[in-house]
Amino acid sequence: MNQAQRGRPRDTRIDERVLRAAATLLLRHGYAGLSIEEVAERAGVAKTTLYRRWPTKDHLAVAVVAHLQDEDDITDTGDIRRDLSDYTEKIATALNRLRSAGRPAGQDNRSAGVVAELVAAGARHDDIGRMGRHNYARRNALAVALIERARERGQLRADLDPLVLLDQLAGALYYRVLITGAPVDRHYAEQLVATALDGAANRKEAPRP
Amino acid sequence: MNQAQRGRPRDTRIDERVLRAAATLLLRHGYAGLSIEEVAERAGVAKTTLYRRWPTKDHLAVAVVAHLQDEDDITDTGDIRRDLSDYTEKIATALNRLRSAGRPAGQDNRSAGVVAELVAAGARHDDIGRMGRHNYARRNALAVALIERARERGQLRADLDPLVLLDQLAGALYYRVLITGAPVDRHYAEQLVATALDGAANRKEAPRP
DNA sequence: CTGTTTACGATACATGGGTAGCGTAAAGGA
DNA sequence: TCCTTTACGCTACCCATGTATCGTAAACAG
Numbered sequence: 230m231n232q233a234q235r236g237r238p239r240d241t242r243i244d245e246r247v248l249r250a251a252a253t254l255l256l257r258h259g260y261a262g263l264s265i266e267e268v269a270e271r272a273g274v275a276k277t278t279l280y281r282r283w284p285t286k287d288h289l290a291v292a293v294v295a296h297l298q299d300e301d302d303i304t305d306t307g308d309i310r311r312d313l314s315d316y317t318e319k320i321a322t323a324l325n326r327l328r329s330a331g332r333p334a335g336q337d338n339r340s341a342g343v344v345a346e347l348v349a350a351g352a353r354h355d356d357i358g359r360m361g362r363h364n365y366a367r368r369n370a371l372a373v374a375l376i377e378r379a380r381e382r383g384q385l386r387a388d389l390d391p392l393v394l395l396d397q398l399a400g401a402l403y404y405r406v407l408i409t410g411a412p413v414d415r416h417y418a419e420q421l422v423a424t425a426l427d428g429a430a431n432r433k434e435a436p437r438p
Numbered sequence: 439m440n441q442a443q444r445g446r447p448r449d450t451r452i453d454e455r456v457l458r459a460a461a462t463l464l465l466r467h468g469y470a471g472l473s474i475e476e477v478a479e480r481a482g483v484a485k486t487t488l489y490r491r492w493p494t495k496d497h498l499a500v501a502v503v504a505h506l507q508d509e510d511d512i513t514d515t516g517d518i519r520r521d522l523s524d525y526t527e528k529i530a531t532a533l534n535r536l537r538s539a540g541r542p543a544g545q546d547n548r549s550a551g552v553v554a555e556l557v558a559a560g561a562r563h564d565d566i567g568r569m570g571r572h573n574y575a576r577r578n579a580l581a582v583a584l585i586e587r588a589r590e591r592g593q594l595r596a597d598l599d600p601l602v603l604l605d606q607l608a609g610a611l612y613y614r615v616l617i618t619g620a621p622v623d624r625h626y627a628e629q630l631v632a633t634a635l636d637g638a639a640n641r642k643e644a645p646r647p
Numbered sequence: 648c649t650g651t652t653t654a655c656g657a658t659a660c661a662t663g664g665g666t667a668g669c670g671t672a673a674a675g676g677a
Numbered sequence: 678t679c680c681t682t683t684a685c686g687c688t689a690c691c692c693a694t695g696t697a698t699c700g701t702a703a704a705c706a707g
Contacts, residue, residue, distance in 0.1 A: 428637020
């Protein structure tokens with residue numbers, strides 16, 4: 230038989246039950262409220278069975294969030310201003326979905342930043358970090374292609390580095406969510422794109438001081 | 439006597455010894471290697487004495503880092519491009535100082551992101567988060583003033599929102615450090631400022647598509 | 648049917664953050 | 678000189694992550 234599937238097979242229903250229980254706890258009580266023991270109890274499973282699938286709590290949390298996020302792709306309407314605003318807003322929406330976790334009515338205060346904990350998880354474990362960077366690179370490649378098409382149409386500067394522009398857009402969103410706590414919404418996404426495209430420098434009086 | 443200083447006074451030498459021991463561990467072995475018990479042992483102090491000063495390990499780590507960072511202020515030479523590059527590079531330098539912590543020769547791999555853990559600490563504890571946002575607001579106010587002076591000199595667009603520009607600059611740095619892992623240096627800071635000031639849109643063929 | 652391989656459950660355990668309680672030390676006030 | 682107040686050290690303890698071990702169950706190969 231195939232080397233990969235010898236012995237007693239894994240019970241896939243356990244994965245489902247565990248992920249569902251973990252998602253409930255994570256979204257309702259935040260990262261600190263995600264207890265391995267309670268997840269195991271709610272899923273009706275031994276704690277050791279959990280650790281057979283996910284080596285740490287961080288890995289489980291990443292799996293839960295990856296399971297929740299639905300892949301949304303990039304649209305290319307030809308209007309780079311609109312496309313970048315859509316792209317930026319999609320990132321903001323995904324961040325907000327996680328940001329609201331753990332504090333629906335402000336009653337369970339001790340459990341805010343799922344986003345921050347996921348970022349920290351990526352820093353704590355090499356494999357999680359690599360996976361995160363890999364996903365980032367995959368999504369980013371599409372956005373880079375979008376930008377390059379607009380650049381070839383003459384809508385963007387010829388010497389523009391697409392990665393720098395994307396760093397500015399996505400970076401500002403993460404910065405607000407993680408550092409300043411300011412809200413990120415459609416309006417901010419559009420403002421961000423407008424500032425990035427049009428530039429902060431004054432064109433009339435002193436275009437390049 | 440004053441209500442605030444009744445009873446046996448705190449031994450300030452304990453604070454120094456603890457902060458020094460904690461800084462050594464944090465910088466050498468990262469956040470995971472910062473063990474309260476070991477800090478107490480190295481400082482020759484009981485564990486409970488540590489908790490009398492810092493309620494959690496997160497609070498101690500924040501105190502250590504705050505103790506390490508030297509306040510660097512903002513320079514205003516009149517050349518906004520240069521001033522913003524300097525400002526951006528200063529943030530990058532501070533981030534890099536922490537980023538290199540825990541992996542000098544790649545021997546102690548398990549302890550990378552001090553920055554990520556500090557951000558997570560701000561999300562875990564309301565008081566740390568508030569302090570961080572307060573410090574951010576204080577430094578940001580100076581940068582906003584710098585931008586507004588340049589705007590009044592006609593170097594920047596009249597309708598520019600200074601906060602958005604700063605989000606883009608600082609955000610791109612944090613994004614690279616926390617998410618993509620790409621390096622941040624003087625060259626990147628200048629590239630960032632150039633892109634932000636000049637704008638991504640092409641001025642000649644299709645200035646506002 | 649028997650042996651091998653892997654999954655599951657259960658228990659015990661190591662580790663580290665954090666708390667509680669108690670005896671003692673150091674300061675000022677009366 | 679007491680008395681009160683706070684700091685310190687010490688011990689014991691709670692809780693959660695994560696590991697080790699062992700008996701048993703489910704699959705397949707021969």
